[in-house]
Amino acid sequence: MKPKRILIVEDEAMTVAALKREVASFGYEIAGTASTTFEALHEVEALQPDLILMDITIAGAIDGVTAAVAIRGNFHAPVVFLTAHADKKTMERAAGAGAFGYVLKPYTGAELKAAIETALHKYEAEVTSRS
Amino acid sequence: MIKKIVLASFIFIMLLLGAIGWLSFRHEINMERAVFWVDHSGDVVTTLKALELDVREAEVALQTYLFTRDTRWRDEFRLQAFDEMNSHLARLQEMIGDNPNQPEGFGRVETLTRKRVSIFQELQASIDDDPGNNNDRRSELMRSGANETEQMVSVINTLVERENRAIENRLAQRKVDGRRLKEMVLAVEGFALAFVGGALILVYRAVRTRDEAESQLKLSLNEKEMLLKEVHHRVKNNLQVVSSLLCVQSGKLKDKEALAVFAECRDRIHSMARMHELVCARGQFASVEFDRHLRDIAEILLRSHMPADCDIVLVARCDRVDLDLDQAITLGLIANELILNALKHGFAGRSKGTLTVELHAGPPCEMVVRDDGIGLPSGFDPEKGIGLGLELALGLTRQLKGELKTQAEAARGTSITVRFPTKSKTTPATPTSL
Numbered sequence: 001m002k003p004k005r006i007l008i009v010e011d012e013a014m015t016v017a018a019l020k021r022e023v024a025s026f027g028y029e030i031a032g033t034a035s036t037t038f039e040a041l042h043e044v045e046a047l048q049p050d051l052i053l054m055d056i057t058i059a060g061a062i063d064g065v066t067a068a069v070a071i072r073g074n075f076h077a078p079v080v081f082l083t084a085h086a087d088k089k090t091m092e093r094a095a096g097a098g099a100f101g102y103v104l105k106p107y108t109g110a111e112l113k114a115a116i117e118t119a120l121h122k123y124e125a126e127v128t129s130r131s
Numbered sequence: 132m133i134k135k136i137v138l139a140s141f142i143f144i145m146l147l148l149g150a151i152g153w154l155s156f157r158h159e160i161n162m163e164r165a166v167f168w169v170d171h172s173g174d175v176v177t178t179l180k181a182l183e184l185d186v187r188e189a190e191v192a193l194q195t196y197l198f199t200r201d202t203r204w205r206d207e208f209r210l211q212a213f214d215e216m217n218s219h220l221a222r223l224q225e226m227i228g229d230n231p232n233q234p235e236g237f238g239r240v241e242t243l244t245r246k247r248v249s250i251f252q253e254l255q256a257s258i259d260d261d262p263g264n265n266n267d268r269r270s271e272l273m274r275s276g277a278n279e280t281e282q283m284v285s286v287i288n289t290l291v292e293r294e295n296r297a298i299e300n301r302l303a304q305r306k307v308d309g310r311r312l313k314e315m316v317l318a319v320e321g322f323a324l325a326f327v328g329g330a331l332i333l334v335y336r337a338v339r340t341r342d343e344a345e346s347q348l349k350l351s352l353n354e355k356e357m358l359l360k361e362v363h364h365r366v367k368n369n370l371q372v373v374s375s376l377l378c379v380q381s382g383k384l385k386d387k388e389a390l391a392v393f394a395e396c397r398d399r400i401h402s403m404a405r406m407h408e409l410v411c412a413r414g415q416f417a418s419v420e421f422d423r424h425l426r427d428i429a430e431i432l433l434r435s436h437m438p439a440d441c442d443i444v445l446v447a448r449c450d451r452v453d454l455d456l457d458q459a460i461t462l463g464l465i466a467n468e469l470i471l472n473a474l475k476h477g478f479a480g481r482s483k484g485t486l487t488v489e490l491h492a493g494p495p496c497e498m499v500v501r502d503d504g505i506g507l508p509s510g511f512d513p514e515k516g517i518g519l520g521l522e523l524a525l526g527l528t529r530q531l532k533g534e535l536k537t538q539a540e541a542a543r544g545t546s547i548t549v550r551f552p553t554k555s556k557t558t559p560a561t562p563t564s565l
Contacts, residue, residue, distance in 0.1 A: 012368070018375030021382050057364075084367035087360065087411055105371040106404045108397070110435045 004120060005031035007049035009040040009067075010082065011058050015105075019053065019082075019112075026113050036060040037067040044075050051100075051120055056083040056090065065090075068097040078123035080115050082107070133337045140330040147323045151316055158312045165305045172294040172301075175226050179287045179294075182219040182244065185211050186280055189251055197258050197269075205255065212251045220244060236290045243283040250276040363407045370404040395471060395520075398435075402428055402467040406460050419459040422449035422490050425466055425498070429488045432467065436474045442483040443474070449490040458531060458553060462498060465527045468520040469500035469547050475520075477504030477545060495533070496553045501546040507539035524549070 006028050010016045020030050031049035034040040037060030044052060052071060056064035068079040080101035081094050094102055100119035103112055192208035195201070220241055227237050254272045261269075374397050381393035405427060409419050426447045433445050454462065470488070478484045481504055489499040524547075528535040533551025 012372060012375075014372045014375040014379065018378035021378060084364045084371065085411075104408055105367055106374040106397075106401055107371075108401055108431060108435055110431070 003027055003029045004050040005029045005047070006116070007031045007040070007043055007047060007052045007077075008033045009035075009037070009043075009052060009054045009058065009064065011035040011055065015055075022109055022112060023053070023116070025109075026116065028116070037062050037064065040067055041070060044071055044077065048075075049077055051116060051123075052077055052079045053082050053103075053116075054079050056081055056085055056094065065093045065097045068094075068099055072098045076127075078119045080119045133334055133341075136330050136333050136337065140327060143326055144323060147319050151319055154312055154315055154319075158308060161308055162305060165301050168301055169298050171226065172298045175223070176291050176294050178219050178222050178226065179240070179291050182216060182223070182240070183284055183287050185215045185219060186244070186247060186283060189216070190276070190280065193251060193254060193258075196255075208251070208255065212248055216244060216248060236286065236293065239286045240283065240290065243279060243286060247276060247279045247283055250279060360411055363411045367404050367407050370400050370407075374400045374404075398432065398471065399464060399467055401431070402463045403460055405431075406456065406463050410456060418453040418455055421452045421454045421459050421462060424459065424463055425449055425488055425490055428463065428466055429470055429486070432470045432474060433486065436471060438474060438478050441478045441481055443478060444483075444485045446485060446487045447489075448487070450492040452490055452492050452496060452553075454496075454553060458551075461527050461530055462549070462551075465524045465531075465549055466498060466500065468524040468527075469549075472518070472520045472524075473500055473502040473504070473545070477502035479505055481505065493550075494552060495550045498549045499546060501544065503544040506543055507537065507545055 006023050008016055008019050008023070008030065010019060010033070016033055016035075020033070024030060028051075031047045032043050034043045035058070037058055039060075040052070040054065040058075043049075052068075054064045054068055058064050058067075060067070062070075064081060064083070068081070071077065071079055078100035079097075080103060081099050082103045082105060083090065083094075084105040085091075091102065100122050101115040103115045189208050189211035192204050192211060196204035196208055223237060223240065250272055254269060254276060257266060257269045257272065377393050377397050377400075381390055384390050384393070406419060406424060409424055409427075426449060429445055429447060433443060437443060466488070470486070473486055477486075485503050487499070487501040489497075489501070491497040491499075525535055528549050528551065531549075531551035533549055536548045536550070537545070538548070539545040
């Protein structure tokens with residue numbers, strides 16, 4: 001079975017390096033990386049990933065939550081937020097954007113893996129029920 | 132400030148109302164007195180006029196008796212000259228006899244009246260003795276009597292005028308007093324209104340100043356909260372970078388022990404980061420719900436470090452304990468080390484077991500990490516020859532100014548208790564298990 005492809009949207013190089021290593025260790029393929037929301041939208045269209053790991057506070061004209069809304073409206077891939085923001089307001093915004101998961105920084109490998117697997121499963125279930 | 136202004140206004144208004152009441156009361160008393168004196172003067176005038184009338188009627192009765200010799204007229208004369216006049220004189224004596232303003236006038240009226248009565252008596256005796264009309268003495272008495280009457284009437288008129296003037300003066304004085312009272316009441320009311328208006332303006336300004344200060348305070352508080360949230364957010368981001376660095380570095384390693392050391396380091400970083408997360412989520416930066424944090428890290432560590440082929444149940448019995456951030460981070464690291472130690476070494480060779488974490492509010496606050504695993508080797512001394520985890524836990528306990536106690540029995544498990552002084556809020560413990 002072909003491994004799922006994941007796009008990492010994060011502007012912190014060290015975190016990107018660690019994410020790439022950890023996501024690969026879970027058995028997924030890294031579709032690509034983006035360090036701005038503009039780049040992220042471009043890469044989603046170009047690479048058609050199966051899941052997007054998206055930082056909320058990221059460089060660009062729009063933040064990660066707004067980018068997630070745009071992705072959900074135009075492309076077919078679930079978004080999992082990765083952020084250091086744990087306040088209620090940010091979480092509500094993320095939920096309102098239709099995110100499939102929410103991982104708080106600094107994350108543990110187990111948390112990240114669980115969030116990715118849950119998001120992929122929920123998305124597949126949603127696609128199946130729609131079709 | 133506002134309370135003081137309101138209290139001062141209330142006292143001032145009460146004083147003003149009291150002053151108005153006192154003025155009104157005095158005015159009422161004066162009015163009653165004036166009415167009494169006006170009535171009194173009216174009575175005096177009436178009595179004086181009645182006395183004058185008595186003299187005139189006595190004269191008429193005596194003259195009629197002289198011409199008709201009808202004794203009924205003599206009786207009428209006697210009635211007027213003796214009974215009526217005496218009665219009116221007595222009444223006048225009663226009314227103005229002791230009045231310091233009238234004694235002279237009353238004395239003259241009385242003297243003239245008595246003199247006139249004596250002339251009347253002499254005239255009547257002359258008529259009774261000599262019924263003839265041509266009597267010189269009688270003519271002399273009549274002239275003298277008429278003269279006395281005129282004098283008496285003149286004095287009576289003077290007294291009447293004086294009483295009338297007194298009435299007019301009293302009425303005029305009452306009018307002035309009434310006007311003065313009205314002016315005073317108006318002045319007091321105006322002053323009260325001005326004072327209340329001033330007090331209202333002061334209250335309004337005080338309220339506005341307080342509102343502005345509160346708004347400034349809220350704004351400042353919001354800014355500080357935002358700043359603190361941002362600081363916690365940056366700390367977490369930096370911890371993520373450190374964690375990522377360890378993750379990337381560990382990718383170059385092949386040695387299992389070295390990899391485990393890196394993983395433990397990441398666990399410690401996560402324990403600290405979770406504390407910042409709790410602070411941000413709760414929105415209170417002064418303290419942390421440590422009981423919640425302890426449950427969280429126990430669950431996370433159990434998930435990520437569950438020994439292979441061993442089913443471990445977690446039991447948490449935690450009182451509600453709020454700790455300040457410094458103590459919470461230190462105790463969180465201790466909990467991390469003790470739970471990791473229990474998971475790494477406590478259940479070796481076992482297929483199942485129970486890991487218990489307890490938090491007692493105290494004082495002193497007490498945290499217990501207990502397993503029912505293989506226990507510690509005999510002769511184990513926590514101060515000597517121990518691993519890094521327990522060494523860190525001992526050092527961190529000293530940092531909390533507390534003590535760490537180990538209890539272990541071979542094949543019966545290990546219990547490690549950390550006790551330290553703190554102020555804590557408690558609620559009864561609720562055991563939970565995974």
